[in-house]
Amino acid sequence: MSQAVNTTYARALRNKALQPVYILEIEGVPTRFSDGPITSPTGSVPEKWMNNLQGAGAQITVDEGKSSLGAVTFSLLDKDDKITRMAFQYQLGNRAVTIKSGFQGMPEEKFVTVVTGRILDYTLAQDNINWNFQVVNYLKDEKQDVFKAFNKLTAPVTAVDVTVNVASTALFPTATAGVLYVKIEDEVISYTGTTPTSFTGCVRGQLGTVAAAHAVDVETTNLVVLQGNPLTLALQILTSTGLGTNGPYDVLPTCAGLGIDQANIDVTKFESERDRWLSAVNFRFEEFDKVEGKKFLEEQIYTFCNAYPITDKQGRISIKVYQPPLPSTIAATITDDDLIGPPRFQGNVLERYFFNEVDIQYDYDFKTGLYLSRALYEDSTSQVTFGDVRTKAVQSRGFRTDVTGVNRIDNWATRILKRFGIPSPVLKVKAFFNQSLLEPGDIVPLTSAFVPDLSRGIRGITNQLMEVVQVDPNFREATEEFLLLNTGYSYGRKYAAISPSAQAPTFFPVWTLASATQRLYAFISRKVNATYGVMSDGSDGYYITP
Helix, strand or coil: CCEECCHHHHHHHHCCCCCEEEEEEECCCCCCEECCCCECCCCCCCECCEEEEEEECEEEEHHHCEECCCEEEEEEECHHHHHHHHHHHHCCCCCEEEEEEEECCCEHHHCEEEEEEEEEEEEECCCCCEEEEEEECHHHHHCCEECCCEEEECCCECCCCCCEEECCCCCCCCCCCCCCEEEECCEEEECCEEECCEEECCECCCCCCCCCCECCCCEEEECEEEEECHHHHHHHHHHCCCCCCCCCCCCCCHHHCCCCCHHHECHHHHHHHHHHHCCCCCEEEEECCCEEHHHHHHHHHHHHHCEEEEECCCCCEEEEECCCCCHHHECCCEEHHHECCCCEEECCCCCCCCCCEEEEEEEEECCCCEEEEEEEEECHHHHHHHCCCCEEEEECCCCCCCCCCHHHHHHHHHHHHHHHCCCCCEEEEEEECCCEECCCCCEEEEEEEEEEECCCCEEEEEEEEEEEEEEEEECCCCEEEEEEEECCCCCCCCCCCCCCCCCCCCCCCCHHHCCHHHHHHCCCCCCCCCCCCECCCCCECCCCCC
16 A cells, blocks of 8 residues: 655655655664765664665556566665675675655655665676665565475385385475375375375375376475465465464465565455455365466466555565455545646557456366366457457466356456456556655546546546556656556446445455345445445445345
8 A cells, every 4th residue: 555654755745956865774784875965864874875776667467466576776885895894794685675765954754665675686886886786575585486395206106005205305294284295196195294204194096096106216296285265375375484483374384385474474464355355265276386486376366366466665565456446445646736747648459458358267187287177258348349359368276166166267257357348548647756655556546637538538537546557766856657557447437345234344245145135236334424335436325224
């Protein structure tokens, strides 16, 4: 969510004659750095050795559940070889970095955090005077492999053996981890215990496979079976260390988790998005091939949750589900007064963010590597209107008829078509670091006299809901350029969510459990006031009395 800033910072933004200044802090390093003088520092006085601060924007791909690694680069002057000694003393790779933004003459306590991330690389510049640093956001921590336990048999195995000898079981889950399968060629074997070099208590021919003999040196792999709510599974994969010490979701074996410190994950946001939109959804995965964690989460979980990952202003890994936005999810409004120059409108006709056909394969069979079911969903009205068919073809390893239910797959495809069944215009706008520091994924109402309103055929829009899909900072100017995607939710539609009677709309009942009357009215509450029961346009929600 966007980060609010204080009135002192906001007032300084409007005074364009002021010079921006930045403070850099590196985790565990006592020396702080800046690129200019700091008034009333709250910590040690920063050394003015930082220069050439630049940023590469963070970007989300809404329909694919993906988010890019936003990057920032800067240089530190190696005065008297102090940076060289610092690099030797502190082993700077992967250390956390925070950059705060302010203006000359402003006390540090009024600065705001604009960058959080980890050091990806640092190199001595060609001038041999500066060290150049590259910092990326915490999504970098997802770029590790999961489902990576494998080894080889050290002795032949017959079709009835209950002990399987391997070179090492160190990466495989123990009997307390609850994931107790090993795959050898075409056979899956369950086990109840391990020694350093063997699986014990084996039951042969599991999960529809057949017991067979296996020769020495044949590769063994861990078959990880995961079933449950997809965002719960995502938290488990993100946090699990195999030790159970990294919070309540650290329940998977070492080979199946990324082991990211739960303090670097907005667990509460994952939970609220799960409980609000996906509480009754369940996936099942049967995985034995090593895969990058970020790739698996994006392509197999986030995509099929209508969600994508982000990093918030605290640098934590977070998530957003694209749904009709509730009032509580609306970020700061943008008007022409906030912008530098007029917005640049692009109709985006038949390019990105446009699909009117979904081709999905599901019911994955790990034994054959095939998807056993396939469905095609079409928006025939869109295809006729635009005279073109744009297909989104996907393969889901988690959607299973016997676990998820076909209705959930139908629901997912319908949301894709409703959201992207017409071309979504995009806008490029430029603004000073705003009164709220916006993040990719934020929903912002945009009011501008310069933007065409295609729903009415006139110039000028008021509070049209836009989704921030890319942010490119310019630290020299203290500005940001945003790519905004029109959500389509502003085009004369009221929307809301089913709510339990007399409760604020924090958690909504599952559609399959809602009554026929609830489904008919779409928004139900015994009370309507400014806190809850309010539609997206501010009017009273539909409600019925007992």
